């Protein structure tokens with residue numbers, strides 16, 4: 001079994017992770033009984049819990065715990081003018097390479113990066129076409145050398161609204177959540193009485209008709225995003241009151257200058273150093289560090305993360321500067337989160353196209369202004385899901401099974417309850433009582449099948465941080481053993497204290513050694 005070959009030092013491939021996810025019930029290929037649908041996935045019982053956990057943790061730290069943030073939930077289908085104003089109808093395209101012989105199409109940059117191992121960030125259609133020829137790249141399907149650049153392909157999924165099939169009924173599934181934040185900016189700001197600087201956050205589905213979906217959840221056609229538009233007064237974009245908090249915070253950094261000089265190796269830098277060298281604007285640095293801290297705080301490994309600035313030609317049509325938070329995936333450093341400075345591009349566009357006033361009334365100067373989005377942290381839920389799994393996964397040679405060291409706050413099952421023996425009615429009854437009580441508060445699992453060792457192993461693979469066993473002593477002393485997933489240490493805890501002990505462990509108020 002592929003899982004078994006992976007020790008601490010050797011990382012999983014994306015296919016091995018996909019196999020593991022299916023076997024344990026994290027993620028299934030969509031519609032598999034009908035042959036599957038490329039680019040679509042279904043989350044199973046463990047997967048839905050982990051995914052919900054990620055979204056809840058994100059919302060808590062980005063919205064609930066911040067006075068400068070408020071949330072909204074926009075609709076997936078919006079007026080087509082939204083996507084005209086945003087530039088998506090004209091610009092949301094990928095450059096395709098099409099085979100002149102068999103007609104097979106794929107993303108030109110992907111073919112070049114995979115086969116010629118050449119970085120393609122920022123290259124235009126002509127440059128990509130030249131590389132196809134220079135490296136004599138062949139069609140993956142028929143092997144011909146007639147791969148040529150084709151028309152750009154718009155990634156938005158089209159649909160029709162209502163029974164009419166005329167062009168007036170065409171609409172798009174949103175390719176990002178961001179635009180609904182801009183379209184509702186004025187309403188949200190006024191209703192929530194937000195004062196600049198403030199952010200609007202949204203979590204939800206996005207759809208992109210990717211030319212070549214691949215690498216499991218990394219590039220799918222339906223996915224979720226956790227996005228923020230952070231608005232600042234145009235006169236105050238140069239200073240951020242919160243960035244000092246991160247002065248000594250260190251990040252792996254790859255600037256556009258370093259890339260221009262031909263380097264693809266990042267350098268460790270303090271946030272203060274980046275600011276001193278004017279490599280980045282303070283708000284942008286603040287949000288990159290904030291996001292990095294959130295990810296590492298929940299188990300992502302700092303050595304697998306870096307920030308990379310877009311080179312000039314790579315930036316989207318709306319961005320004045322963009323940094324990607326990248327993760328060292330088994331298939332290379334790739335974008336986990338994009339953080340663009342969108343300036344006032346989107347609000348100005350919606351003002352122009354809709355003719356409506358989306359400005360902000362500044363009470364300090366009694367003037368109307370159009371705020372700037374100094375940072376748009378845009379994080380994919382599904383890519384984050386991959387990161388947390390990759391960094392949690394370990395094949396434990398001693399235990400001879402996989403242990404998923406997922407952060408307790410994200411663990412799909414918080415605690416499992418076992419009777420020591422399944423053929424002793426009194427143990428089963430006592431264990432079920434403990435289970436019934438605990439699951440009112442935590443997502444718990446009851447298991448009486450197989451040896452205790454087997455049951456521990458199943459829960460280690462599911463990432464369950466604590467296993468609780470009811471044994472014969474429990475019947476006399478009203479206590480249970482609680483076993484820690486990571487250390488395999490066991491302690492005895494009174495049943496009446498179990499819930500509060502678990503609460504303390506899961507919230508991080510106490511570690512296992514302290515109970």
Ligand code: ATP
Pocket residue numbers: 176208210217218219220221222223224225335336337338378379380381382383
């Ligand atoms: P890429 O360059 O990898 O295509 P992008 O720059 O188009 O990504 P953004 O538009 O910045 O991506 O979207 C923000 C985030 O949404 C990404 O950082 C990623 O986490 C997620 N995301 C984007 N496209 C996909 C996809 N096809 N499948 C899964 N997640 C995605």
